[in-house]
Amino acid sequence: MPFTLRFAFSGILKNRQIYIPYLLTGVVNVALFYMLATLAYHSKMQNLFDSDDDTVAKMLGYGVWIVGLFSLVFLFYSNSFLLKHRQKEFGLYTVLGMGRKEIARSLFCEFLMSTGIALAGGLLIGLLLNRLAFLLLIRIMNIKTILKPEFSSKAMLTTAVLFACIFFVNFLRLVIRIASSRPIELVHGSNTGEKEPRIKWILLILGLASLGAGYTLALTQDHAAKAVKTFFFAVLLVIFGTYCLFIAVSIAVLKLLRRKKSFYYKPGNFTAVSGMLYRMKQNGVGLASISILSTMVLLTIAMTVSLVVGIDGFLKNLFPVDLSVTAIWVSPENEARFTEAIRKTITDSGNTVSDETSYTYYWYSGRVDRNRIEIVLNPDIFDDEDDNQLTILTDTAYEKNTGESLNLKHGEAVLESSSDFAYDTMSVGHMRFSVHRNEDAKMLAYEAGEPDRYCLILTQADIDLILMEYGIDGKAKTYYSYNANLSGTKEQQIACAEALFKDNSIVVDSNLSARGYAISKAQDFDQAASAATAYYGGLFFVGIFLGIVFLLGTVLIIYYKQISEGYEDAERFSVMRKVGMSQDEIRSTIRRQIILVFFLPLLVAVVHILVAFRYMTQILQMMGFEYTQLFLLCTVGCILVFALVYGAVYLLTAKAYYRIVK
Amino acid sequence: MPLLEVNQLKKTYVTRLGSVKVEALKNVTFSVDEGEYVAIMGESGSGKTTLLNLVATLDRPTGGEILLEGKSVSAIPEKNLAKFRRDRLGFVFQDFNLLDTFNIRDNIYLPLVLSGANHKEMEARIEPLAEKLHITDILKKYPYEISGGQKQRAAVARALMNHPAMLMADEPTGALDSKASDQLLKLFAEINREKQTILMVTHSARAACRASRVLFIRDGEVYHQLYRGQMTDDELYHRISETWTVLTTGGEAT
Numbered sequence: 014m015p016f017t018l019r020f021a022f023s024g025i026l027k028n029r030q031i032y033i034p035y036l037l038t039g040v041v042n043v044a045l046f047y048m049l050a051t052l053a054y055h056s057k058m059q060n061l062f063d064s065d066d067d068t069v070a071k072m073l074g075y076g077v078w079i080v081g082l083f084s085l086v087f088l089f090y091s092n093s094f095l096l097k098h099r100q101k102e103f104g105l106y107t108v109l110g111m112g113r114k115e116i117a118r119s120l121f122c123e124f125l126m127s128t129g130i131a132l133a134g135g136l137l138i139g140l141l142l143n144r145l146a147f148l149l150l151i152r153i154m155n156i157k158t159i160l161k162p163e164f165s166s167k168a169m170l171t172t173a174v175l176f177a178c179i180f181f182v183n184f185l186r187l188v189i190r191i192a193s194s195r196p197i198e199l200v201h202g203s204n205t206g207e208k209e210p211r212i213k214w215i216l217l218i219l220g221l222a223s224l225g226a227g228y229t230l231a232l233t234q235d236h237a238a239k240a241v242k243t244f245f246f247a248v249l250l251v252i253f254g255t256y257c258l259f260i261a262v263s264i265a266v267l268k269l270l271r272r273k274k275s276f277y278y279k280p281g282n283f284t285a286v287s288g289m290l291y292r293m294k295q296n297g298v299g300l301a302s303i304s305i306l307s308t309m310v311l312l313t314i315a316m317t318v319s320l321v322v323g324i325d326g327f328l329k330n331l332f333p334v335d336l337s338v339t340a341i342w343v344s345p346e347n348e349a350r351f352t353e354a355i356r357k358t359i360t361d362s363g364n365t366v367s368d369e370t371s372y373t374y375y376w377y378s379g380r381v382d383r384n385r386i387e388i389v390l391n392p393d394i395f396d397d398e399d400d401n402q403l404t405i406l407t408d409t410a411y412e413k414n415t416g417e418s419l420n421l422k423h424g425e426a427v428l429e430s431s432s433d434f435a436y437d438t439m440s441v442g443h444m445r446f447s448v449h450r451n452e453d454a455k456m457l458a459y460e461a462g463e464p465d466r467y468c469l470i471l472t473q474a475d476i477d478l479i480l481m482e483y484g485i486d487g488k489a490k491t492y493y494s495y496n497a498n499l500s501g502t503k504e505q506q507i508a509c510a511e512a513l514f515k516d517n518s519i520v521v522d523s524n525l526s527a528r529g530y531a532i533s534k535a536q537d538f539d540q541a542a543s544a545a546t547a548y549y550g551g552l553f554f555v556g557i558f559l560g561i562v563f564l565l566g567t568v569l570i571i572y573y574k575q576i577s578e579g580y581e582d583a584e585r586f587s588v589m590r591k592v593g594m595s596q597d598e599i600r601s602t603i604r605r606q607i608i609l610v611f612f613l614p615l616l617v618a619v620v621h622i623l624v625a626f627r628y629m630t631q632i633l634q635m636m637g638f639e640y641t642q643l644f645l646l647c648t649v650g651c652i653l654v655f656a657l658v659y660g661a662v663y664l665l666t667a668k669a670y671y672r673i674v675k
Numbered sequence: 676m677p678l679l680e681v682n683q684l685k686k687t688y689v690t691r692l693g694s695v696k697v698e699a700l701k702n703v704t705f706s707v708d709e710g711e712y713v714a715i716m717g718e719s720g721s722g723k724t725t726l727l728n729l730v731a732t733l734d735r736p737t738g739g740e741i742l743l744e745g746k747s748v749s750a751i752p753e754k755n756l757a758k759f760r761r762d763r764l765g766f767v768f769q770d771f772n773l774l775d776t777f778n779i780r781d782n783i784y785l786p787l788v789l790s791g792a793n794h795k796e797m798e799a800r801i802e803p804l805a806e807k808l809h810i811t812d813i814l815k816k817y818p819y820e821i822s823g824g825q826k827q828r829a830a831v832a833r834a835l836m837n838h839p840a841m842l843m844a845d846e847p848t849g850a851l852d853s854k855a856s857d858q859l860l861k862l863f864a865e866i867n868r869e870k871q872t873i874l875m876v877t878h879s880a881r882a883a884c885r886a887s888r889v890l891f892i893r894d895g896e897v898y899h900q901l902y903r904g905q906m907t908d909d910e911l912y913h914r915i916s917e918t919w920t921v922l923t924t925g926g927e928a929t
Contacts, residue, residue, distance in 0.1 A: 278784065278794035291776040588772040591733065592786050592833065593761025595754060 021122030035091045042084035043135020048146045050168035069551040076555035092183040124184035154550035213261045220257020227251035240631035260297035304614035308621045310563040315651040317556030319644045320549040332534040335499040340519045340529030343493030354521035362509035364501030371495040372410035379403030384436035404468040427470040442482045506535035575666040579673030677706035685738030699725040701895035712867040714886035722895045723876045761786040765834030769846035771826040773818040780814040783833045824855030844875040884912035
């Protein structure tokens with residue numbers, strides 16, 4: 014046994030160039046997994062707020078398993094690299110008379126050692142940083158409940174079992190590989206001739222088509238509710254397209270370049286083009302993976318950062334005014350009595366009113382197709398992502414509340430919408446209107462939150478005509494809305510809201526009441542704010558972890574790529590030196606190739622992000638965030654930071670590459 | 676004036692920690708005239724590859740000098756060495772050293788592309804050469820698709836593309852079977868008849884007996900040399916064999 018142990022130890026030591034990143038990946042992933050798991054399994058996490066709301070715990074739980082999944086992927090990846098690289102070594106041992114059983118035994122020792130190192134290192138780091146992660150989570154989520162870090166044996170056990178399994182599967186792969194091949198194959202394994210890469214036309218066309226489809230989906234998306242549904246489909250299309258592109262398109266382009274003799278037979282291009290062609294065949298998949306992972310890092314971080322930074326805007330959107338009252342079945346005749354009564358309640362509770370608006374309106378589900386609007390009378394609540402919210406308002410109500418005069422005539426409309434509407438005319442049912450779009454969206458501003466909102470301002474006569482067409486005249490559902498800012502203290506405002514809103518109704522006097530609700534900023538803001546901070550903060554927290562995992566994966570793939578290419582290129586460059594290429598020329602060729610290969614994935618990732626931007630703003634909009642500019646800033650910031658990290662990784666790995674090539 | 680002059684060439688390798696010094700070449704002096712076909716023979720470790728590497732400017736000597744066309748090679752600054760190699764010298768190696776990433780045509784073009792030649796000129800040059808070396812049919816193939824003999828002929832074509840002052844070959848038949856070896860040696864003889872100077876390192880008497888002169892190296896020194904004179908290949912072969920036996924059994928030259 015001591016011999017096997019020594020042998021295994023030297024096996025790790027001799028291959029440290031590959032083993033160290035492998036173990037490092039293990040250590041970091043173990044640490045991240047363990048930290049997230051400790052938080053997710055925390056006893057208080059299930060009911061963070063007084064209610065039994067376990068959203069945050071669930072979020073952390075999903076995060077744990079996503080980290081686990083990617084740990085598996087990356088550890089598998091680096092193991093197969095280890096496998097490829099060590100084939101010769103194993104072949105030599107067999108040739109030298111070491112039985113497969115002995116090799117397997119020593120590999121088992123290696124497995125024990127590497128699992129031990131990864132688990133011990135990772136758990137140690139996890140234990141050390143756990144407090145920090147804990148404080149970070151509390152800080153980001155702004156949790157007021159007293160939450161103490163605690164040791165979770167469940168988390169530790171899950172981590173240990175999961176990673177031991179991953180490492181064990183990796184060990185099995187090595188053993189199976191060795192058992193199933195003859196020694197001489199192993200010895201010569203890495204030296205078999207490479208076939209000339211062919212253009213894979215089917216892959217090329219499929220890739221272009223699916224990338225095109227994904228991009229088209231992303232760029233033409235104008236319906237926020239639908240965006241959420243098509244997003245994952247588009248993501249899949251783009252991922253598939255990216256792989257095809259890196260595999261097929263790059264080769265096609267390079268072959269085209271090679272055919273152009275006046276370009277190809279130039280000192281710099283000659284070796285670079287042929288080298289790239291060779292590389293692309295081997296590295297298309299790797300490069301595509303880097304590019305996808307980079308996109309994921311950027312997406313995750315940019316989205317979650319935007320959520321956290323945008324919380325203030327989100328809340329402002331949620332509470333546009335201090336007091337907002339909505340009631341159903343309030344006829345226009347009763348409007349004045351409602352307003353009077355509400356105003357009285359406000360002043361009775363010691364508040365004064367400012368920025369007051371009050372009006373009655375019609376509210377329906379509508380289907381907007383370009384500039385054709387149809388009212389949907391019985392919306393299917395389970396399949397309503399095509400529906401928009403349609404508020405219909407008279408011009409007099411608009412004029413009264415904004416102080417603007419519209420002078421609307423029959424067949425004229427003012428439109429306010431949360432999404433773009435670039436038409437001069439529109440139709441509602443069979444009625445046609447000439448449209449003036451109101452960019453300020455003054456009335457829409459009182460309709461908090463929901464995306465895909467439209468507000469139509471028409472004359473009363475036209476509204477009656479539309480209602481008649483749909484057969485809802487006379488029994489049309491009218492809503493009443495009252496919005497105002499109050500100047501009283503918090504207590505006075507809360508007292509006012511409580512006086513107004515009883516048993517789901519707005520009560521004016523003993524004769525007059527209506528179902529409805531009152532939203533008081535004073536009453537609800539704090540709770541909404543803390544919930545939003547907790548949810549989006551939790552998402553951001555998980556996002557950071559995932560970002561680190563993806564980044565680590567990116568770095569890992571890049572590093573292995575550089576190393577493996579270094580070994581291959583070392584031979585090629587020694588030949589070139591012999592036939593008359595100077596060190597400087599070799600170095601500049603290498604640099605040209607590396608930079609191209611290295612920064613291509615980053616470029617593709619940035620393009621992906623830019624195309625996905627519209628999608629992301631719409632998804633954010635769905636969640637109640639409407640600050641596109643802010644999101645743009647976050648995205649650009651993330652891209653810049655990521656590019657810096659990427660550049661640093663380049664410098665580090667390029668060093669390793671040069672060391673090998675020399 | 677001889678094409679190549681090697682005067683008291685010395686090369687000492689020092690192990691990494693500097694404790695052990697190995698004298699690969701002690702004192703080598705010889706010259707090669709234009710149009711000559713010189714074979715250098717010696718056992719493994721006798722220093723013949725070191726000698727070739729020094730002449731090829733792939734390595735710097737510890738002492739002595741190398742003159743090509745009367746000019747000292749060691750006077751060429753480092754940055755011009757690569758250009759010198761690809762313009763003035765042609766190389767053929769034991770293991771071919773063709774690049775897997777290029778097809779045969781591009782492999783042959785490599786030195787000319789590196790010196791910035793026009794691709795029309797390259798095309799003009801490759802045609803007669805490929806004809807002569809019987810590789811016209813395989814120009815589009817990749818190194819791993821062809822036989823060893825074909826690979827070596829492609830390597831010869833690459834070496835001759837720039838009309839080198841001297842063709843240098845390091846065990847060119849070392850990785851070939853006897854049929855391919857004979858074919859290659861016949862080619863060398865043919866090329867030499869067209870006034871191409873050839874300097875070949877080998878330890879095969881069959882290869883060396885085609886040369887016009889054979890140098891024997893032992894323990895880093897020129898130990899003996901044979902001139903062909905009026906001898907046929909077979910006669911030279913016998914003389915080489917005799918000398919080789921003496922050389923390897925450690926006796927003194929007669």
